Amino acid sequence: VKMVHNGIEYGLMQLLAETYDMLCRGLDMSEPELHEVFEDWNAGELSSYLVEITADIFAEVDGITGRPLIDMILDEARQKGTGKWTSQDAMELQIPTPTIDIGVVMRNMSAFKSERQDANRLYGDSIQKYTGDRSKFLEILHEAFYAAMITTYAQGFNLLQGASLAYKFDLNLATVARIWRGGCIIRSALLDEIRDVFTSDPKLPNMILDRDLGGKVISRTEALREVVSNAFSLGIPMPAMAATLSYLDAYRSVWLPANLIQAQRDYFGSHTYERIDERGLFHTEWHQSN
């Protein structure tokens, strides 16, 4: 449970970092403006310890240079490994947690600073400024962040539910939400709603399937879509936001193109496939063009 806590923490921290990047490089915001945005966000439905300390961080002044301290900190993230274990374990249990995985991946990417400098010297970067309506975009970012925040918890609780089944832990997810709400790095107002969801349906596999809480995510999907599409066109990497949106699009999709993967596996390795119209395992002697 502690490990999954840290996985959710990695996901949320990456979402906050990407949002900061968009506000900073995309919208040219100064530290006092950044402080205000996150202070404002913390006063509403995003209320949480990580948003709160992010607001504090942008207000901190460096004692040595007198500049905002954040600007003096090296952009290479370290880790103690607990987020990584969550992603590794999720892969073991075959449960998708892409937002958490990207949190791990991007810490690793950040640490390759000298390679990034080499690539930048060779190719430059492709970053552009946002030129649309800033205050409207800020509202959209807020909506998108909320959807991504809920989805990150959803992936973590989905993993807990799966681990509980696989290892016969018999976890009470409402209790987990209550304990995390009390005092830990991912404490947030949202955990009250999550506790309610699992109190009324303890075996719910994924909280996206709760009509109230999941509905809040789905109604904000278009905001997420707008943020992600702006991020890609501006060249600002927001991979956790993007992975979250793909996760939601795929989760709502009755059909996914995995039939091709099964066909390929049967073609090259005779791994067999299932059919949509009949039970059982099937194998085809595929016609080869060459």
Add this chain to the structure above:
Amino acid sequence: VKMVHNGIEYGLMQLLAETYDMLCRGLDMSEPELHEVFEDWNAGELSSYLVEITADIFAEVDGITGRPLIDMILDEARQKGTGKWTSQDAMELQIPTPTIDIGVVMRNMSAFKSERQDANRLYGDSIQKYTGDRSKFLEILHEAFYAAMITTYAQGFNLLQGASLAYKFDLNLATVARIWRGGCIIRSALLDEIRDVFTSDPKLPNMILDRDLGGKVISRTEALREVVSNAFSLGIPMPAMAATLSYLDAYRSVWLPANLIQAQRDYFGSHTYERIDERGLFHTEWHQSN
């Protein structure tokens, strides 16, 4: 080496599945048209075993129903676990391989078919048809696929280079490319170029840093951007394409917002941070607003 081979295989198969999804649900292509697209692709710079068998697969007719066989195959992907090990090991070695990771994640997502059906019943999906110029978009898809294909191999070889260093394997990557070229599931014309890259620079950490091969990727980044932004606006999940683009955008970026992550880690856990203007580890007693 065999494990990384399978990781690249997972990444490429997911890229092919996403491309199929875009052509099928986005562009309404029939199986004969799909066969033609991949046959055409296999005749050029994308020439590879996986593209070749994908073309064959779309031509296969189901002996029972007389319909295209691909339509009768259940869209739940299985795995033997070797792609998963690559992602887990990459996380262990702290080397980013997001395209490979997504290959694993999406197989897991596909297997949650009954949950996906539940979510779809609750919320519907958000899939729309592509309405632009089809033949132009096909060219752009081709370009994007090539960039993503090279980047998938780049992540795999980056992992091999890292593993070789960490475990003192002293791998000769040109030899690996030559052996894979000879006959294996990821054999492709591209491996000739990869062999040349590592013959002339055996210690190159990432082939994106090779001006010729990396330049081919960078010059196709705008095509990748167009594909990804269309996928997100149409609601068609292309997470491996998106993760590849984020990887490239981040890799070319001198600065990443990981300074915020370091500030947060120092704030809540006194994990210290580095500065951009001075060597050493620093800790701040952060001012708390509450």
